[in-house]
Amino acid sequence: MRFIGNKESLVEIIDRFMKKSNIGGKSLFDFFSGTVSVGRFFKRKGWTVFSSDLLYFSYCLQKAYIENNSIPNFEKLLPRLNYKSLxxxxxxxxxxxxxxxxxxxxxxxxxxxxxxxxxxxxxxxxxxxxxxxxxxxxxxxxxxxxxxxxxxxxxxxxxxxxxxxxxxxxxxxxxxxxxxxxxxxxxxxxxxxxxxxxxxxYEGKYQNKAYHKDSLSLLSSVSADVFYIDPPYNERQYxxxxxxxxxxxxxxxxxxxxxxxxxxxxxxxSDFCNKEKAQKCLEKILTEAQCSSIVLSYNSEGLLHKDEIISKMSFFGNVDFYDIPYSRFCSNINTKKCNVSEYLFILKK
Ligand SMILES: C[S@@+](CC[C@H](N)C(=O)[O-])C[C@H]1O[C@@H](n2cnc3c(N)ncnc32)[C@H](O)[C@@H]1O
Known part of the structure; x- marks a missing residue:
C-alpha cells in the first residue's frame, strides 16, 4: 500500500543490519505498525509479533496479518452463498x-x-x-x-x-x-x-497480538526481544x-x-509530530521499553537530529548507526531529485 513511511521495500535491509549488529530474538513489537510491513516480515520468519497503531484501518490490517494465524475457510458463509467460482x-x-x-x-x-x-x-x-x-x-x-x-x-x-x-x-x-x-x-x-x-x-504458531492504542500506553504491558520503532518524523499527522x-x-x-x-x-x-514532545516520547520509550534491543527508523529530514538520537540512546547501551541513502522527488522543485537518508539506530541494552 502507498503509505508515508511504508517500510516494505526497506525491511530486508533493516533485517540485514539487525543481523550485522547481532540482534536476534524470537519476538518483536512493531510499535508504530502502519501498513504492518515489518510485523508481517518477522511473523513470516517465525517470530511472535505484537503490533499497535493509532489508526483503526492499520488495526484491521494488524488483525488480519498479525493476530490471525489461519487461512480462512468461511465454513458458515460459503454454504449460504451458493456461489461457485469459475x-x-x-x-x-x-x-x-x-x-x-x-x-x-x-x-x-x-x-x-x-x-x-x-x-x-x-x-x-x-x-x-x-x-x-x-x-x-x-x-x-x-x-x-x-x-x-x-x-x-x-x-x-x-x-x-x-x-x-x-x-x-x-x-x-x-x-x-x-x-x-x-x-x-x-x-x-x-x-x-x-x-x-x-x-x-499468513499462518502462524504463536499467539500474536494487535492493538489499536497509543503505543506508549503499552510500555508497561508488552515485552518482546526487539522493539521496532518507526515514528512519524515530521509535523504531518497521519x-x-x-x-x-x-x-x-x-x-x-x-x-x-x-x-x-x-x-x-x-x-x-501523535506526539512525535512535535519536536519537544517527540524528544520526551523517545526518552520514555528508551527508559521503559521491556526488551533487549531497540531498532529505530528515522529520516534525515526529521524533527530530531541524528546526533541527539545517538546521544540519548547511548545512555542505555551500545548504539550502531546505519545510513541508507535514497533519492526522492522534491515537492517544491518539480522534477529535481533530493538526496535524503533513511536512518537506522540499533540499541543493544
Ligand atoms: C512511519 S509510520 C509507520 C510505517 C510502518 N512501519 C509501515 O511500514 O507501514 C508511523 C505510524 O505511527 C503511527 N503512530 C504515530 N504515533 C503513534 C502513537 N503514539 N501510538 C501508536 N501509533 C502511532 C501512525 O499512525 C503511523 O501509522
Missing amino acids: DLFASPLDTVIEYLNTLPGKKGFVFFNFTPEGTQSLQISRKYFSSENGKKIDAVRMQIEEWRTEGLIDENEYFILLAVLIESVPFYANISGVFAAFQKKWDPRALKPFCLRKIEV APNYHVLETIAKYDNPVLKGVTGMRDYSGQK
Whole structure:
C-alpha cells in the first residue's frame, strides 16, 4: 500500500543490519505498525509479533496479518452463498472475494460523502471516487458488516475481508498519494471499475497480538526481544492524511467537515509530530521499553537530529548507526531529485 513511511521495500535491509549488529530474538513489537510491513516480515520468519497503531484501518490490517494465524475457510458463509467460482483452484477466500466483486453498487456513506454525484449539493463536490466505484465500495462494506452481524463470518474472517477492502481502495482513489484531499481532474486509475484484490494471509504458531492504542500506553504491558520503532518524523499527522480509509474501515457515519470531508481526528494526534514532545516520547520509550534491543527508523529530514538520537540512546547501551541513502522527488522543485537518508539506530541494552 502507498503509505508515508511504508517500510516494505526497506525491511530486508533493516533485517540485514539487525543481523550485522547481532540482534536476534524470537519476538518483536512493531510499535508504530502502519501498513504492518515489518510485523508481517518477522511473523513470516517465525517470530511472535505484537503490533499497535493509532489508526483503526492499520488495526484491521494488524488483525488480519498479525493476530490471525489461519487461512480462512468461511465454513458458515460459503454454504449460504451458493456461489461457485469459475476458477477450479480458488481458495475459500478467493471465492468470497469473487462473490463480493459481483455485488451491484449500493448508495451508502462513501457514495453520499466522497463521490461527485453523492455530494452534488455541496459548493464543491467531492471527487475521491467515481460515483460507480463509491457505490461498489459501499456495497462491499455493508455486506461484510451484515455477514458479521448475522454470525456468518468469525472475527478473523471479518478483519481479513476488511483488510482486502482497505488494500484495494487506494488503487481506485482520485488522490495524489495521500487522502488529505482529492484531485480536481480525474486520475484514469480512479475511473477503472472497482475490483477487490487478493491479499496473502499468513499462518502462524504463536499467539500474536494487535492493538489499536497509543503505543506508549503499552510500555508497561508488552515485552518482546526487539522493539521496532518507526515514528512519524515530521509535523504531518497521519490521521488527516488517511481519513477516507479510516472512515471506510470504521464505517461509523462520522460528521465530516470542509471541502475535503475530514472526520474528527483529535484523539489520533501523535506526539512525535512535535519536536519537544517527540524528544520526551523517545526518552520514555528508551527508559521503559521491556526488551533487549531497540531498532529505530528515522529520516534525515526529521524533527530530531541524528546526533541527539545517538546521544540519548547511548545512555542505555551500545548504539550502531546505519545510513541508507535514497533519492526522492522534491515537492517544491518539480522534477529535481533530493538526496535524503533513511536512518537506522540499533540499541543493544
Ligand atoms: C512511519 S509510520 C509507520 C510505517 C510502518 N512501519 C509501515 O511500514 O507501514 C508511523 C505510524 O505511527 C503511527 N503512530 C504515530 N504515533 C503513534 C502513537 N503514539 N501510538 C501508536 N501509533 C502511532 C501512525 O499512525 C503511523 O501509522
